[in-house]
Amino acid sequence: MPPLNRTMTPGEWTLLVVLSVLWGGSFFFTGVALRALPPLTLVVLRVGIAALILHLVVRAAGLAMPRDGRDWAAFLGMGLLNNVLPFCLIVWGQTRIPSGLAAILNATTPLFTVVVAHVLTTDERMTRNRLAGVLLGFCGVAVMVGPAVLAGAGTDGLGQVAILAAALSYACAGVYGRRFREMGVPPLVTACGQVTVSSLLLLPPALLIDRPWTLPMPGVPVWGAVLGLAVLSTALAYVLFFRLLASAGATNIVLVTFLIPVSAVLLGTLVLGESLDVRHALGMALIGCGLAAIDGRLPTALRARLRPAAHRS
Template structure:
């Protein structure tokens, strides 16, 4: 990735790292599906109102909106509901570790479904090292809960798989000529249309007590920052860096959450945090590959005048 793409990925991890904080506050007064509807609904309102200011218009083609509905299902409806429900059953740290399997799924899905994001040794080793780094950083004590609430843990794993498939599916919007901001608006709008009937039937939100100001502040934070702004960055990165690189944000989210807790809440960093961050850094360096090429540059092979020229990607 370029320096700009890496900076956007870091910013995205900070925005999504803050979503765990906002979700924890909002779940004290709102049921999961209602919270998700408010999250995507407010984000849809903000993004659709912002499109004219950016000189953009919502797409009108049926095929584009069909893709928006599929993307909303894969990237919002399924993972949001599963993760939020899972967080009501298991510790948020364990949920973060399970969510960090997204790059593992992404490497496999991209290898199977794309021609330009094939699995390599560097990528596979990098995601494995990065996953171990997340587990070390969050703490081995959390892993003690792996034997309980299996359904909740499976729910978070299915959410991670859904994120990985969404990353590959979402590559088509660039080929359709849809701008990242318009794609983000279309996705959260489609997600709102899919989830609103579910919230009405399941949660009956009109019967709930009116939440207090802290809860509304958390809802605005998760809608404006962790959804509207975050998905504009998401689709910009996806359009240029690909699904596998985009999925690496799940390695950075725990780092962002821990650093936010240190800087804002004055929490203390333990040695395992530094070790986990170092492992994540090593994993990202292995996936990027440039550091390895710098340390061990390729040696030119012996030239043979009579040997046929082999172009990159040509079958031998």
């Protein structure tokens, strides 16, 4: 197995960008779907439809879902850490604080992951480049979202704690999910098992709280958004997520948190005709510098070029 505390390959960076587009697009789909569906019902439809699709894909690929209780216990842990807890915390937190502030707080996920992975693993240790890159990326997200949202930073402490707890849960999920690589479970099967367990866990509270059978039937645009969330932003996204997690490690996979706002802004500009502000460009530049620092190749090349110049002087 290749070491995880390493520079990602061009192919892995490409998959990370694709994953950021899939999850960045989820903001558009969610915005459309929430016009007619309550949050918990939408989450259940998202993971439930994704689970059905992935079961069909697993069978079509000639794979089989495991029958070992140990595998399903691991799926349960991953579903709790990566879906159930963060989804519920974020939905509740966003009812109390602005979405922009929530985005900034959610961008602490790589910071938490660097710390969690450093403490709990031996092959994803914290490095100067990685820490500097994560801090630059976080600043880039904060600049992109804009300083206006910080005016509400003191309005609701519990809402902010909920989003930070969700970010910590995502960080723990990234480290916890490494076990599937060691267990030999294919990424496609892991993605299917996670969303299956998440669907079963989230269905009862959605039925009790939202009572979806009492809701009016959503229109075609809403169902299209739900399918976009389920097929693209969940089923396909989680297959890529677990494939990257197995090859690139926890601290690399959560860098997608920095790229999601970039994808969301670019999609809004290209698809919805929204304006691209100076702060968006500056934020993207900071995020790019952060990712370059984490990748390590550019800083290493610059140091190598500067060293001979320093010797000549």
